[in-house]
Amino acid sequence: MIEVKKLVKRFGLKTVLRGMDFQVQEGEFVALLGPNGAGKTTFLRILASLSRPTLGEMRIAGYALPAQAAAVRRRLGVVSHLPLLYGDLTAEENLRFFGRMYDVPRLDRRISEVLELVGLSARRRDLVRTFSRGMQQRLAIGRAVLHDPEVMLFDEPHTGLDQDACDMLDKVLRDVAARGRTVVMTSHDLARVEDLASRFDVLSRGVIAASATSQNLGSGNVLSFYKQALAEQP
Amino acid sequence: MKQSTPLSATRHKPSAIDHSPSAGSFLRAVAAIAWKDLAAELRSRELLSSMLVFALLVILIFNFALELDVRTRSTVTAGVLWVTFAFAGTLGLNRSMAVEKDRGCLDGLLLAPVDRSAIYFGKAISNLAFMFIVEAIVLPVYSVLYNTNLFNLGLIGVILLGSVGYVAVGTLLASMAVQTRTRDVLLPILLFPVIIPVVIAAVKASSGFLQGLAASELMTWINLLIVYDVVFVAVAFMVFDYVVEE
Numbered sequence: 447m448i449e450v451k452k453l454v455k456r457f458g459l460k461t462v463l464r465g466m467d468f469q470v471q472e473g474e475f476v477a478l479l480g481p482n483g484a485g486k487t488t489f490l491r492i493l494a495s496l497s498r499p500t501l502g503e504m505r506i507a508g509y510a511l512p513a514q515a516a517a518v519r520r521r522l523g524v525v526s527h528l529p530l531l532y533g534d535l536t537a538e539e540n541l542r543f544f545g546r547m548y549d550v551p552r553l554d555r556r557i558s559e560v561l562e563l564v565g566l567s568a569r570r571r572d573l574v575r576t577f578s579r580g581m582q583q584r585l586a587i588g589r590a591v592l593h594d595p596e597v598m599l600f601d602e603p604h605t606g607l608d609q610d611a612c613d614m615l616d617k618v619l620r621d622v623a624a625r626g627r628t629v630v631m632t633s634h635d636l637a638r639v640e641d642l643a644s645r646f647d648v649l650s651r652g653v654i655a656a657s658a659t660s661q662n663l664g665s666g667n668v669l670s671f672y673k674q675a676l677a678e679q680p
Numbered sequence: 681m682k683q684s685t686p687l688s689a690t691r692h693k694p695s696a697i698d699h700s701p702s703a704g705s706f707l708r709a710v711a712a713i714a715w716k717d718l719a720a721e722l723r724s725r726e727l728l729s730s731m732l733v734f735a736l737l738v739i740l741i742f743n744f745a746l747e748l749d750v751r752t753r754s755t756v757t758a759g760v761l762w763v764t765f766a767f768a769g770t771l772g773l774n775r776s777m778a779v780e781k782d783r784g785c786l787d788g789l790l791l792a793p794v795d796r797s798a799i800y801f802g803k804a805i806s807n808l809a810f811m812f813i814v815e816a817i818v819l820p821v822y823s824v825l826y827n828t829n830l831f832n833l834g835l836i837g838v839i840l841l842g843s844v845g846y847v848a849v850g851t852l853l854a855s856m857a858v859q860t861r862t863r864d865v866l867l868p869i870l871l872f873p874v875i876i877p878v879v880i881a882a883v884k885a886s887s888g889f890l891q892g893l894a895a896s897e898l899m900t901w902i903n904l905l906i907v908y909d910v911v912f913v914a915v916a917f918m919v920f921d922y923v924v925e926e
Binding site: 496498526529532534 | 708712713719721723787789791792794795925926
């Protein structure tokens with residue numbers, strides 16, 4: 447579903463990604479781990495066609511980036527630590543706007559389904575700026591799944607959420623994964639991703655330093671795997 | 681939270697539209713962005729109120745600072761008007777793009793599977809609407825304060841043409857400036873040198889109409905405005921994708 451070969455990204459003289467290779471099969475839930483500055487967000491932004499790679503080949507759902515970026519974007523849902531929502535519009539108006547941008551068919555019905563999915567049906571006519579951080583993040587997920595994407599990218603979606611909001615977000619993430627979506631999620635919260643992901647990749651110094659599936663690792667071993675992967679980096 | 685809600689009730693399957701987005705979806709995206717900006721502004725009134733207050737203050741300050749007699753008034757009116765529009769417009773352009781950047785909404789727009797020039801045209805249309813609203817309010821106030829009749833069809837035509845050129849360039853440069861930390865300072869520095877031709881042409885044509893000259897005598901300036909509008913809309917259409925992508 448996602449295929450990345452020899453990806454390089456430079457910002458001026460600084461090289462963030464150094465020939466990174468990365469593959470994800472359809473239906474996999476990959477947690478992309480790594481220290482601050484490892485290039486996780488940069489990598490997700492390149493996958494989302496928000497940033498151009500300096501070098502390298504990428505295909506998502508069979509479409510090449512950046513040449514077929516519009517076709518790739520139709521198949522992507524992106525959630526970041528920012529809500530990507532308009533505070534002066536209601537929850538329903540936000541979804542209606544993004545639904546129009548994605549040409550979502552039967553939009554009224556779809557908006558109702560998505561609001562129910564993220565538990566915000568009762569607040570559909572409220573302005574987003576009156577929502578708590580957790581509610582905004584749930585609506586952000588609603589926005590990301592509105593056009594029913596095949597691939598979902600989550601960039602530290604738990605940032606700034608309290609415990610209840612994190613739990614609710616995890617429920618939605620499990621639901622997304624259970625329905626066969628391909629998911630790539632960056633996070634610093636190892637305990638949380640351990641319950642969610644089926645594979646763990648450690649990004650360090652611009653390359654994937656280590657990779658393991660949840661089956662290989664067993665329960666409760668993600669932290670030691672992560673520390674070992676970083677320690678073995680030259 | 682109900683887990684039974686279908687995530688893929690209206691599952692979208694790949695189709696030919698993915699490869700070549702139609703003109704219909706392009707226009708729908710343009711209309712959606714313009715509608716979104718106008719609806720949000722109707723609620724917050726942040727952008728329009730700041731543009732209006734600023735514009736009214738500028739013409740008020742000029743009124744007291746210049747202490748104009750009747751004869752001088754007719755010669756400086758066009759200049760004062762366009763300085764007012766240009767300064768107030770900069771506030772609006774800055775705010776319009778800052779709203780997109782502050783909550784990551786610009787990324788939300790860029791993630792949409794449409795030609796990115798649709799984002800430019802949607803933002804330009806809403807910016808133009810805000811400019812027209814401010815101009816429609818400023819003109820009668822100016823007429824009263826300066827005791828000058830500004831209800832002249834030729835002048836209104838020039839204001840429309842000049843505003844299109846100003847917004848065409850301004851929206852593009854605001855999209856560039858908003859990516860930087862110094863966006864508030866950067867936009868006027870980038871914008872004012874580029875809009876010199878449109879301001880000169882608009883002032884000359886406006887002044888001519890206010891002095892009662894025929895349109896045929898002002899065609900040089902009007903043609904310059906039309907050419908400027910066409911060229912900069914075309915340039916923005918071609919380069920917007922590169923301007924907004926990292």
